[in-house]
Amino acid sequence: MTARFIPLLALSLLGLAAGSTTALAAADEKLKAAAEQEKAPLIETLHDMVMIESGSDDAEGLKKMADFTEARLKALGATIERRKTTAGTGADMVIATFQGTGSRKLMLIAHMDTVYQRGILASEPYRVDGNRIYGPGIADDKGGIAVVLHALKILKDAGWQDYARLTVSFNPDEEVGSIGSGEIIAELADQHDVVLSCEPTVAAPIAKNDGLLLGASGTATAKMEVKGRASHAGAAPDLGRNALIELAHQLQQTKDVAKSIPGTQLNWTTAQAGTVRNQIPEKAEAGADIRLTIPDGIAKLQAALDAKVKDKFVPDTETTVTITAGRPPFVASDRGRALAQEGQAIYAEIDRKLDIAEMTGGATDAGYANRSGKAVVVESFGLAGFGYHARDEFIDINSIVPRLYLMSRILIEQGKKK
Numbered sequence: 001m002t003a004r005f006i007p008l009l010a011l012s013l014l015g016l017a018a019g020s021t022t023a024l025a026a027a028d029e030k031l032k033a034a035a036e037q038e039k040a041p042l043i044e045t046l047h048d049m050v051m052i053e054s055g056s057d058d059a060e061g062l063k064k065m066a067d068f069t070e071a072r073l074k075a076l077g078a079t080i081e082r083r084k085t086t087a088g089t090g091a092d093m094v095i096a097t098f099q100g101t102g103s104r105k106l107m108l109i110a111h112m113d114t115v116y117q118r119g120i121l122a123s124e125p126y127r128v129d130g131n132r133i134y135g136p137g138i139a140d141d142k143g144g145i146a147v148v149l150h151a152l153k154i155l156k157d158a159g160w161q162d163y164a165r166l167t168v169s170f171n172p173d174e175e176v177g178s179i180g181s182g183e184i185i186a187e188l189a190d191q192h193d194v195v196l197s198c199e200p201t202v203a204a205p206i207a208k209n210d211g212l213l214l215g216a217s218g219t220a221t222a223k224m225e226v227k228g229r230a231s232h233a234g235a236a237p238d239l240g241r242n243a244l245i246e247l248a249h250q251l252q253q254t255k256d257v258a259k260s261i262p263g264t265q266l267n268w269t270t271a272q273a274g275t276v277r278n279q280i281p282e283k284a285e286a287g288a289d290i291r292l293t294i295p296d297g298i299a300k301l302q303a304a305l306d307a308k309v310k311d312k313f314v315p316d317t318e319t320t321v322t323i324t325a326g327r328p329p330f331v332a333s334d335r336g337r338a339l340a341q342e343g344q345a346i347y348a349e350i351d352r353k354l355d356i357a358e359m360t361g362g363a364t365d366a367g368y369a370n371r372s373g374k375a376v377v378v379e380s381f382g383l384a385g386f387g388y389h390a391r392d393e394f395i396d397i398n399s400i401v402p403r404l405y406l407m408s409r410i411l412i413e414q415g416k417k418k
Contacts, residue, residue, distance in 0.1 A: 025349065045072075055116050073149070076152050100162060104194070104418075106194050106411060113172050115175045131398050140199065152166075185369055195378075201403075214336060217293055220323055221289065224268075225319070226246045227317060254266075268286050271287075290326075328371045330370050330379065333370075
């Protein structure tokens with residue numbers, strides 16, 4: 001995930017599990033037992049994947065992950081396509097297709113890349129400590145891949161084929177904005193009725209209960225460029241037009257511009273100016289991280305920024321701001337909310353509570369899957385974990401059986417629908 005589900009998730013979890021839905025039925029004991037049996041194999045799969053370092057720019061590691069997941073999906077009976085991404089490293093997506101006997105088209109998505117650089121296992125090794133398993137990328141998103149592989153194993157063993165087509169998509173560039181796979185994900189999603197995205201849910205004690213997610217921010221980047229005039233900093237500073245000073249002015253006056261545009265967030269995060277100490281800088285630039293939950297947020301921010309930067313502090317300077325769109329926002333439909341509530345009922349079957357989170361400041365591929373609104377999309381079917389993008393990333397072992405049960409049961413229920 002990009003800037004994962006930490007601050008807003010903690011604030012937006014809704015206590016909907018208690019009494020908001022009625023259980024679909026008593027627990028499917030055979031399915032529950034199968035989930036219990038898959039717990040140990042899933043942990044072994046997690047170990048094997050964590051030992052493959054697969055940062056977003058690690059072509060070798062990403063190939064190993066693609067080879068690993070392809071072999072596992074083939075063993076489950078899938079037809080495999082290795083599709084090159086259109087940007088970045090050009091690493092392969094793994095797209096698996098299963099043909100069934102039902103009427104609905106279902107899709108599962110997760111990602112193979114992590115944020116960690118080659119060599120991370122030396123300082124952050126795979127390790128088990130009580131109910132936690134630690135390792136780089138273990139929650140985000142190798143836990144999601146593991147849920148997909150082992151839920152499909154459970155359903156294969158049960159002889160379930162109540163779908164017209166089941167597609168699994170694992171991409172290699174989610175952590176850098178799915179720059180080469182996002183359009184492919186959007187195209188595939190539009191061919192399906194339901195898309196379940198398998199980013200992690202937040203583990204206890206950070207979150208009270210496991211959850212599903214109905215909203216995630218879209219992303220964009222902004223670049224502010226200031227042009228001034230160079231001159232000697234000691235002998236003739238007044239002949240220059242200091243781009244650094246003007247940049248500081250513009251950053252100060254634009255830092256809160258998004259507060260007047262609900263559904264947008266802008267934070268200036270990088271800056272650069274000058275090349276030598278004794279010269280008034282003629283160029284300066286800054287970069288910003290933008291988050292969006294409204295479709296016209298970029299246009300509104302651009303207009304507001306263009307208006308602000310007309311106010312100059314240093315005469316004869318020129319300031320421009322350029323916004324580049326990234327991943328689209330994810331805002332689930334009413335059909336998505338209904339599906340998440342089915343998930344609550346499924347958790348209730350095994351005497352567990354499931355929360356529904358409305359929105360996070362993070363960004364996920366659910367935004368691409370949900371862009372056209374054709375498919376029903378819900379996020380966070382992966383394992384419960386925390387520490388994403390940081391030290392000591394972990395998953396909660398206690399979440400394995402409930403998440404396998406949830407994924408298996410919800411696929412069964414979705415296959416029944418017409």
